[in-house]
Each structure stands twice: as C-alpha cells, then as structure tokens.
C-alpha cells in the first residue's frame with residue numbers, strides 16, 4: 013500500500029512521489045538500527061493518517077492521558093500543526109503564552125538577519141572610530157539587536173522573572189511574578205553573518221525558584237540562572253538558514269517546526285526527532301589538530317580511516333556556527349564538538365544537550381554528562397561534545413579528549 017502525500021499548494025513539491033509503506037518505517041528506525049527522521053518533516057504534517065498517529069503520540073508526550081482518548085480532537089484533517097497549536101495543546105497556559113512571544117521574536121530576528129539593510133551590522137565594532145556611524149548613535153550589531161528583541165518579547169509575555177543572556181554581563185530581572193527563568197544566546201555564530209552563513213538563537217527555560225524570592229534582586233537573578241541542566245523544563249533553538257527552523261523539547265521528544273513564509277506560521281515538520289544511533293560525520297575545527305590531546309587525535313584519525321567501531325570512513329563537516337552544526341548532527345547523526353574551553357555551559361551546552369538527549373543522543377564535556385554539571389559562573393566555558401549515542405560512547409572511550417591549551421585563538 014502506498015501513502016500518497018497530500019501537499020498543500022504553498023509547500024514546494026519536495027516529495028511528490030507516493031511513499032511505500034516500508035519507507036514509512038524508516039521514520040523511526042532503519043534496518044541498521046539507526047533511527048532517523050530524514051524527509052519525515054515533509055510528510056507527517058501533510059497527510060492525515062500520519063497526522064492522526066502523530067497526534068496520539070503528542071498527547072502522550074504532554075500528559076499521562078491515554079493514547080486511546082480521541083487524540084485528534086481539534087486538529088484539522090490534513091492541516092499542518094503549527095508551533096502555537098502544538099505548545100497550546102499541552103504545555104500549559106504560561107508556557108504557551110511565553111512561546112507565542114518567543115516565536116514572534118524569532119521571526120523578527122530572522123527578518124533582521126536576512127535584511128539587506130542590516131548586512132553591515134553583522135560585526136561588532138565595525139564602524140571605524142570617529143566615523144559618523146561610530147559612537148553612541150552607531151547602529152547596533154545584530155547580536156545586540158537580537159538580544160533586545162528577545163528581552164522585549166519576554167517583558168511583554170510577563171511570564172519570565174529573569175533573563176540571563178550571553179550578551180549581558182549579568183542577568184536582567186524582569187518580573188517578580190514571572191514563573192520562568194530564561195537563559196539564551198540570542199544570536200550564535202554572528203561572526204559569520206557577513207558571509208550569510210547560518211546563525212541561530214539558543215534558549216533554555218527553567219522554573220523560577222520561589223524559595224529565593226526573598227533574596228536581593230541581584231542575588232536571586234544570578235542563582236535562578238545558575239540552575240543545572242537537569243532542571244530545564246524546556247529548551248530550543250532557532251536556525252536562521254535556507255529555512256528558519258524552530259526546534260524544541262519539553263522533556264519528552266525533540267520536535268522541529270519550519271517557518272512557512274506563505275502563512276507566517278512555524279509548522280511541525282520533524283516530530284519526535286530521533287538522532288541516528290550512529291552517524292558518519294564528525295564536526296570540529298580541525299585546524300586545531302596539533303593542539304588537541306592525544307586521545308582526540310587518535311579518535312579522529314581512526315574514524316576518518318574507517319577503522320573505528322563503524323567500518324566506514326567518516327566525513328568532516330564544520331560550518332563554525334554551532335546551531336547549524338548541531339542541527340545537521342541531529343538530522344544525520346555523528347558528533348559535533350568543540351574540544352577547547354570555548355562554548356558556554358549555561359547558554360549553549362545545557363539547552364543543546366537537553367535537545368540532543370531528548371532525541372536519543374548524548375551531551376558531554378568529554379568526562380561528565382553536561383546536564384549533570386552544576387554551573388558556578390554564568391559565563392563559564394567548557395569543552396562540548398554532542399551527538400549520536402554510539403559515536404559518543406566510542407569517542408569517550410578514548411582518554412583525554414578535552415583540549416587544555418587554547419593558544420592564540422580569538423576567543
């Protein structure tokens with residue numbers, strides 16, 4: 013039996029042929045034991061039988077209600093599931109409201125990043141000193157603009173007590189009654205913007221620790237923001253690339269939505285992403301090879317010759333934009349890594365580990381599970397390794413994969 017795809021007119025005909033039933037099994041597992049969602053996104057939201065079965069899983073993911081309880085109530089037959097509907101369906105009113113502001117903020121950032129009129133703002137401090145565009149009236153760099161867009165969306169939501177951002181030295185207290193704490197890297201990879209290379213927003217959401225409410229603002233702002241990753245209630249990223257992708261997890265599955273420019277809505281394209289258990293790609297800045305510790309060199313030498321546990325030669329892919337490298341790893345498997353003390357635990361490592369683990373992968377600093385690390389400083393940096401479960405286990409079996417020296421790199 014074939015599953016014919018019902019493409020809505022505004023979707024490009026990416027998949028137009030009937031998909032054999034056997035192929036549908038690939039959506040969650042493959043004969044090699046890999047699980048993957050390649051191509052899945054273009055199918056599930058567009059065909060009603062698949063949507064129905066997805067909706068059943070969706071209801072399960074958010075509540076303990078039985079899958080047999082009319083799971084499709086409220087979903088239009090064959091209609092794409094939007095991000096707003098998805099979150100509104102089961103995440104609770106507070107989170108739903110917060111996400112409606114966040115997705116709006118991300119569309120504004122996507123527009124700003126893509127605008128021809130903002131191209132020159134990509135780099136911090138680009139305007140030459142003394143020029144008309146330097147000084148107080150100088151246009152703001154895009155990462156600062158992105159930060160302001162997010163802050164303003166959180167203020168409007170009235171659902172966030174404190175925002176800690178990679179862009180700010182200290183967390184910003186927003187609302188005494190906001191139930192959530194938000195940590196964010198508003199525009200990661202912004203150093204690539206001049207070349208139109210993908211960038212991304214990363215965020216994590218915790219509950220406000222009410223037991224700290226009596227403390228002075230500065231202190232409670234900082235302690236709320238220093239929660240360890242196991243306490244995340246949601247995390248996500250937005251990838252600004254050939255498509256704008258909003259990927260989220262609430263602790264049960266990782267799901268990605270793609271911005272449909274014809275309606276302005278994010279629609280569910282990759283429900284329940286399962287990172288392949290084994291990939292064939294490693295992603296690292298390997299110009300640093302001679303500064304790597306022996307274990308990491310051995311691992312990379314081994315897999316690129318096809319002499320590792322998986323007997324195929326690995327490929328290298330490195331965009332140098334964490335969200336883009338992470339998204340590809342989530343889709344195709346393998347490992348994305350930065351072995352030096354560079355990426356930030358609070359704003360980058362924790363949210364991305366949460367998303368990776370909820371997709372069946374792993375996140376580590378080369379010794380410890382990222383989500384188990386208690387942050388002690390807001391801007392603390394660490395080595396970061398994220399990816400397919402089997403690749404990560406193989407990598408960690410090599411001793412000494414953390415790069416201890418950091419010579420002469422622009423931080």
Ligand SMILES: O=P(O)(O)OC[C@H]1O[C@](O)(COP(=O)(O)O)[C@@H](O)[C@@H]1O
Nearest residue numbers: 200201202297332333334350354423
């Ligand atoms: O210079 P390296 O070690 O390759 O690091 C590149 C990484 O740094 C980042 O640009 C983040 O750095 P910033 O937080 O300083 O912007 C990532 O997007 C990228 O993966």
